[in-house]
Amino acid sequence: MLKIAYSDIFRYSVPEKHRFPMQKYTMIPERLVAEGTISTDNFFAPDRLSEDEILSTHTADYWQQLKTQTLPRKEARAIGFEMTPALVERGRYIAHATYECALYAQQYGVAMNVAGGTHHAFADHGEGFCVFNDVCIASNLLLNRGQAQRILIIDLDVHQGNGNASIMADESRVFVFSMHGGKNYPFRKQKSDLDIELDNETGDKEYLQILTGTLPRLINEFGPDMIFYQSAVDVLATDKLGKLALTLDGCKARDEYVLRQAKSANIPVAIVMGGGYSEDIEDVVEAHCNTFRLAQQIYFGEMAG
Numbered sequence: 001m002l003k004i005a006y007s008d009i010f011r012y013s014v015p016e017k018h019r020f021p022m023q024k025y026t027m028i029p030e031r032l033v034a035e036g037t038i039s040t041d042n043f044f045a046p047d048r049l050s051e052d053e054i055l056s057t058h059t060a061d062y063w064q065q066l067k068t069q070t071l072p073r074k075e076a077r078a079i080g081f082e083m084t085p086a087l088v089e090r091g092r093y094i095a096h097a098t099y100e101c102a103l104y105a106q107q108y109g110v111a112m113n114v115a116g117g118t119h120h121a122f123a124d125h126g127e128g129f130c131v132f133n134d135v136c137i138a139s140n141l142l143l144n145r146g147q148a149q150r151i152l153i154i155d156l157d158v159h160q161g162n163g164n165a166s167i168m169a170d171e172s173r174v175f176v177f178s179m180h181g182g183k184n185y186p187f188r189k190q191k192s193d194l195d196i197e198l199d200n201e202t203g204d205k206e207y208l209q210i211l212t213g214t215l216p217r218l219i220n221e222f223g224p225d226m227i228f229y230q231s232a233v234d235v236l237a238t239d240k241l242g243k244l245a246l247t248l249d250g251c252k253a254r255d256e257y258v259l260r261q262a263k264s265a266n267i268p269v270a271i272v273m274g275g276g277y278s279e280d281i282e283d284v285v286e287a288h289c290n291t292f293r294l295a296q297q298i299y300f301g302e303m304a305g
Helices: 024-034 060-067 073-079 085-108 134-144 162-167 204-222 248-264 281-300
Strands: 003-005 110-113 151-155 174-181 194-198 226-230 269-272
Touching (some): 110 281, 134 151, 248 269
Parallel strands (some): 003 110, 226 269
């Protein structure tokens, strides 16, 4: 069964017309169930990170500031959401959900988090809508607990995963691959194990040529036993913050290629959603739903309904 992490806590209260589309966290599961791609049985409610689990990746000073709500105003503003205890709690559940998805992926081949992909969080600060770095925390927990030995992070968000690159800079057991817009946030990039910077207006054909020319070699040479896939949909031409030119079909083809590569190599893959900021929320939700549909189809063959 396709295991999907979901909790009402994922949807955080933001002002009307905030550029982050929080409503997607309820729209995606509702659509997938209504159309029969999955049933409510597919969902699991994640636990939250313990303090020790947070400190596997984040500094004690940063955690203390979050816990006591004493983060300097400038640093809180860089995160982009109102800093409240509820935001910190939300981050704890999202990050632990990604870790649990990795464990389920080891059982079933794939598992998915309706949220996650908070790749702009560094060890000592957050930014870009990211408080805790879920994929890096999950990776460190797997390594520390002997549950994985070599982890490949495939980050196809349009924005470079600068937090991933920074946190994992000296961790040879984790390979960070980021393929992103070269002239986009963050404007001070970090150095991943492999960065591919794309020109503005890169479309389906060129994007898929680059991806298909890169990913098999990475998998073959690095030899991961776990993959985290950031399947963000801010690569769409309709995205307000993206600057690339992928169609809905191109984004779907990207996801299908990554999942088939992981499955054919028999490597578990935990999928996190990352960003998506199209003007029409329908574009965001439909592109994300395609990722879930593909996982269900490729790994389990038929729809739940």
